[in-house]
Amino acid sequence: MTYELERFPPGPPSSVNMPLLVLARACTTAVFMTYPACLSWLMDAWQMTATRAGLVQGAFTASFAVSLLVVSFLCDRFGAKSVFAWAAISCAVSAFLFAAFARSFESALVCMTLLGLAQGATYTPAIMLASTSAPPNRRASAVGWILAGMSAGYVASILIANAMLAVADYRLSFAVTAGVAVVGSALSIAATRNARDQVAQMDLVKTSYDRSWKRQARLLTLGYIGHTWELLGAWAWIPAFLTASLLSQGRMTGIEVGVWTAVTLHVSGFFGSFLSGYAADHFGAKPVLVTFALVGAACSLVMGWLSELNAALLLALVWIYGFAIIGDSSVLSSAMTEAVPASQLGRALGLRSILGVGAGSVSPIAFGMALDMAPATVSWGLAFCTLAFGGALALASAIALRK
Numbered sequence: 001m002t003y004e005l006e007r008f009p010p011g012p013p014s015s016v017n018m019p020l021l022v023l024a025r026a027c028t029t030a031v032f033m034t035y036p037a038c039l040s041w042l043m044d045a046w047q048m049t050a051t052r053a054g055l056v057q058g059a060f061t062a063s064f065a066v067s068l069l070v071v072s073f074l075c076d077r078f079g080a081k082s083v084f085a086w087a088a089i090s091c092a093v094s095a096f097l098f099a100a101f102a103r104s105f106e107s108a109l110v111c112m113t114l115l116g117l118a119q120g121a122t123y124t125p126a127i128m129l130a131s132t133s134a135p136p137n138r139r140a141s142a143v144g145w146i147l148a149g150m151s152a153g154y155v156a157s158i159l160i161a162n163a164m165l166a167v168a169d170y171r172l173s174f175a176v177t178a179g180v181a182v183v184g185s186a187l188s189i190a191a192t193r194n195a196r197d198q199v200a201q202m203d204l205v206k207t208s209y210d211r212s213w214k215r216q217a218r219l220l221t222l223g224y225i226g227h228t229w230e231l232l233g234a235w236a237w238i239p240a241f242l243t244a245s246l247l248s249q250g251r252m253t254g255i256e257v258g259v260w261t262a263v264t265l266h267v268s269g270f271f272g273s274f275l276s277g278y279a280a281d282h283f284g285a286k287p288v289l290v291t292f293a294l295v296g297a298a299c300s301l302v303m304g305w306l307s308e309l310n311a312a313l314l315l316a317l318v319w320i321y322g323f324a325i326i327g328d329s330s331v332l333s334s335a336m337t338e339a340v341p342a343s344q345l346g347r348a349l350g351l352r353s354i355l356g357v358g359a360g361s362v363s364p365i366a367f368g369m370a371l372d373m374a375p376a377t378v379s380w381g382l383a384f385c386t387l388a389f390g391g392a393l394a395l396a397s398a399i400a401l402r403k
Helices: 018-031 039-045 050-078 080-101 105-133 136-167 170-191 209-248 254-283 285-306 311-339 342-373 379-400
Strands: 002-007 201-206
Touching: 018 080, 018 105, 018 136, 018 170, 039 050, 039 170, 039 209, 050 080, 050 105, 050 209, 050 342, 080 105, 080 170, 105 136, 105 311, 105 342, 136 170, 136 254, 136 311, 209 254, 209 285, 209 311, 209 342, 209 379, 254 285, 254 311, 285 311, 285 379, 311 342, 311 379, 342 379
Parallel strands: none
Antiparallel strands: 002 201
C-alpha cells in the first residue's frame, strides 16, 4: 500500500483574521435563509404547491453540493485563499441576481440554483483556511466559530426578511438580505488578505496507515450524509411549520413568528456550533457526535406531532432541535481535517459534500411530498419523521468511529 506524504513548500506563515472572517461568514450567509423565511408568503404569491416549494429549495441545495465538489478539488490544485476570493465575488453577483429577478417559481428556480453555486463555493475554502491557520488542539473550535458565524447569518436572514415583509413584501426582503451578502463578500477578501495558498507536494511512501484513515473518512462521510439530510430538511420547513402552528394559536403576529423562528432555530445553532467544537477539542469527536445525533433524531421523531403544543414549550423544543442538528457539523468537518492527509483533504471534503449535501437536497422534496400526500391530521408528523432517517444514520456512523 502507498500513502501520499504531504510536503508544503517553504514560505511565510498563513494568517487569517478570524474575527473578521466570522463576521464575513455572517454577512455572506444573510441571504441563505431568505427563501425559507418568506416561504409561507411565496407559496401564496407564486401559487406553489408544497412539492414545488421544496423543488426550489432542493435546487439551491443540489447546486450547493455540486459547487462544494468542484471547489474542493480546486482548493487542492490552486489553494484555498485564491478559490475563496473568487467565490466571494460570485456570492455578490448571485445575491444581486436573486434580489433583482426571483419573481416566480421558474425564475426562483434559476436564481436559487445560482445562489447555491456561489454559497457552496465559499464553504470548503473557509473551513480549510480556518483549520490550517489554527493550532492543532483548537481546530474544532476554529471550524466551530466559522459555522457559528454562518448561523448568525441565518438569524439575520430570517429577522431581516420578516421585518421587510412587515413593511412591504418579499421583494424588499430579497433586496436587503442580498445587500448584506454583498458586504460579506468584501469582508471575506479583507479577512484573508494575509493568508497564503498551501498546495501540498506529494511523495509516495509505503505505509499501512492509509487503511485506517480511509475507514475513518468513510464513517465521517456517512455521518455527514445523515446530518445534512436532517439539517437541510429541517431548515427548509421549520419556518413554515412554526408559522402554521403559532399563527393558528392566534397569539403572535407574522413578524413575531419570524423573530422567534430565528432565535430558536439559528441562535441555538450559533451556540451549538462553537460549543460542540470546544467540547470535541476537550473530550474527543466521537462522544460529541453520538450525543448530538441522538438528540437530533429524537427531536425529528416528535416535532411534527406537537404542532398544537403551548407556544413556549414548542419554541423550547425547536431551540433544542436547532442546537442538536447543527452542533455536529463543526465536529464532522474538523474530524475530517484531522483524519485525512492535507494533500487529499480537498478531495475528501468534496466527495463528502456532494454525497451529503446531495442527499440534503432531496430531503426538503421528500418532506414536501409527505406533507402533500399525508392526511392533514398527521401530515406534519409524518413529514418530520422522514428527517429522522438522517439522524439515525448519523448516530450509527458516530458509534462506529474509532475515537
